Amino acid sequence: MGQIQLNQVTKSFGAVEVIPPLDLTIEDGEFCVFVGPSGCGKSTLLRLIAGLEDVTSGHIAIDGNDATMTPPAKRGLAMVFQSYALYPHMSVRKNIAFPMKMAKLPEDEQKRRIDAAAQALNLTDYLDRRPGQLSGGQRQRVAIGRAIVREPSAFLFDEPLSNLDAALRVGMRLEISELHERLKTTMIYVTHDQVEAMTMADKIVVLQAGLIEQVGSPLDLYHTPRNKFVAGFIGSPKMNFIEGPEAAKYDAHTIGIRPEHITVSADEGPWSGVVSVSEHLGSDTFFHIHETGLADTITVRADGEVNFRHGDRIRLSPRADMIHRFDAEGLRIA
Amino acid sequence: MATQHSRSAARLMMAPAVILLLGWMLVPLIMTLLFSFKKYLPLRGGDLGWVGFDNYIRFVTSSAFWPSVLTTLTIVGGVLVITVVLGVFLAILLNQPMWGQGIVRILVIAPFFVMPTVSALVWKNMFMDPVNGLFAHLWKFFGAEPVAWLSEASLSSIVMIVSWQWLPFATLILLTAIQSLDSEQLEASEMDGAPKLAQFGYITLPHLGRAITVVVLIQTIFLLSIFAEIFVTTQGSFGTRTLTYLIYQRVLESQNVGLGSAGGVYAIILANIVAIFLMRMVGKNLDA
Numbered sequence: 001m002g003q004i005q006l007n008q009v010t011k012s013f014g015a016v017e018v019i020p021p022l023d024l025t026i027e028d029g030e031f032c033v034f035v036g037p038s039g040c041g042k043s044t045l046l047r048l049i050a051g052l053e054d055v056t057s058g059h060i061a062i063d064g065n066d067a068t069m070t071p072p073a074k075r076g077l078a079m080v081f082q083s084y085a086l087y088p089h090m091s092v093r094k095n096i097a098f099p100m101k102m103a104k105l106p107e108d109e110q111k112r113r114i115d116a117a118a119q120a121l122n123l124t125d126y127l128d129r130r131p132g133q134l135s136g137g138q139r140q141r142v143a144i145g146r147a148i149v150r151e152p153s154a155f156l157f158d159e160p161l162s163n164l165d166a167a168l169r170v171g172m173r174l175e176i177s178e179l180h181e182r183l184k185t186t187m188i189y190v191t192h193d194q195v196e197a198m199t200m201a202d203k204i205v206v207l208q209a210g211l212i213e214q215v216g217s218p219l220d221l222y223h224t225p226r227n228k229f230v231a232g233f234i235g236s237p238k239m240n241f242i243e244g245p246e247a248a249k250y251d252a253h254t255i256g257i258r259p260e261h262i263t264v265s266a267d268e269g270p271w272s273g274v275v276s277v278s279e280h281l282g283s284d285t286f287f288h289i290h291e292t293g294l295a296d297t298i299t300v301r302a303d304g305e306v307n308f309r310h311g312d313r314i315r316l317s318p319r320a321d322m323i324h325r326f327d328a329e330g331l332r333i334a
Numbered sequence: 335m336a337t338q339h340s341r342s343a344a345r346l347m348m349a350p351a352v353i354l355l356l357g358w359m360l361v362p363l364i365m366t367l368l369f370s371f372k373k374y375l376p377l378r379g380g381d382l383g384w385v386g387f388d389n390y391i392r393f394v395t396s397s398a399f400w401p402s403v404l405t406t407l408t409i410v411g412g413v414l415v416i417t418v419v420l421g422v423f424l425a426i427l428l429n430q431p432m433w434g435q436g437i438v439r440i441l442v443i444a445p446f447f448v449m450p451t452v453s454a455l456v457w458k459n460m461f462m463d464p465v466n467g468l469f470a471h472l473w474k475f476f477g478a479e480p481v482a483w484l485s486e487a488s489l490s491s492i493v494m495i496v497s498w499q500w501l502p503f504a505t506l507i508l509l510t511a512i513q514s515l516d517s518e519q520l521e522a523s524e525m526d527g528a529p530k531l532a533q534f535g536y537i538t539l540p541h542l543g544r545a546i547t548v549v550v551l552i553q554t555i556f557l558l559s560i561f562a563e564i565f566v567t568t569q570g571s572f573g574t575r576t577l578t579y580l581i582y583q584r585v586l587e588s589q590n591v592g593l594g595s596a597g598g599v600y601a602i603i604l605a606n607i608v609a610i611f612l613m614r615m616v617g618k619n620l621d622a
Contacts, residue, residue: 081522087536087540089540090536102526102532
């Protein structure tokens, strides 16, 4: 079990309110990702759930029991820190055993769980090494191992992949997703990387300045962003926003169109512009287009085979059914 | 960058400093060695010629030798235990956020700036004097018989004085070490269910291991040669005669330079034994 409920939770540091009243329910077994730009309060929110920070007001319930005042160790949650926070003077085995040692579990049970975790995380050969002798990815796995053996009701991840290089990040992303499939335990994952959020989450919570902008499944957020912020934050490259007369045609203050929903061609389409930079990724090509008269830059994602160069004048046609409309406040017009 | 040319230039430029330091060390060392093989009594005939190992044998067979070694080790050991234990405690205390932290830290460090002679005099006359000392007044206030510290508990008194002087040093080093402890480690252990005491034992103390090693090594080197505190307080009586003090007495009070020099060579050997022993014991802590 691992249902977590936040009820009118607020947090202030002195006079600064970091999190205004906030309600959120995370269902049992869900992979929930908190995503938002740096300083949006997502880590603070995670620390409130963990119990490392006290809430200023409101209630936190875990499995229906009020846990607002429960000390961190008694909440049955395990956390993986951004810096991994391994104990440098202990071997990997002792690191993983530490929470069980503190819980005074019998030796043979400890050993069984360590072996199982080591097996699952490919750490069997490293059990007697110290964290200092491991690579970033291995340290990450030790930190996860230390969390698993507690058999918590929910895992909390605080930007766990931000210290890894790009290739390793993709690998660990998969491993964490697989772990979730296998354990079916609630996971709450904090990141500023929308790709991580989109690929891993069952439910994404988009935060800005402590406010929840939208909660929904990755595709919900992609297809029906509730406002301009979510629309711009989810999806890569970013959505194009167009204001003025072109938007007025659609009865909106602003319209948004994703780069992948615009097609380019040499001579067909309602909009025109000049290619400024084209980024060839092989599978895709990103065009940054200027002089459209619509916005500073329009980004277009085209097939890898499409080949326009710097300075080419091309025409663009947006897919009409994929245009998002926003009013003057930035809210979505249904 | 390290071409043949630049390396020899570097050697040439370092040479004056190296030669000066080497000479500074070698001249007294060689003179000590030289005198230790001579019968040299400045007021009773001066240089009376070579005597081989006589001085060495006389120094160790003297009834004062082994007690003085023991006294030295007791003082060093006692001061080390007190400064490290209290130092860790104070460092943790000073690391807590509190009002006036800066001033309190300076106050804690202050004893280190007081000269050994001065602090020994202050302790002797202001605190430990059996008639007018503050301790005597305190004891009398509670109706107890004042303790004549420097004669009844002479060794512990000196340990106390020296510990007071060296506590700031230990605290300072340990405080900087404790400040470098990653707070996420403490939070992780908190989530792992470690109570405060276990956090200290499993996280903080191992983190301080290296700093404690440094404190122990540096203090040992300085504590082996404490002199002023004994000279000012007990003059080596009441079982406070350390090896250093014994050598002083042999050279200046008995005017026997040869015998004192032999003692000096023993002191060098003792210091090196202790140093090697310590390095072995804690060396693995340093290269981690």
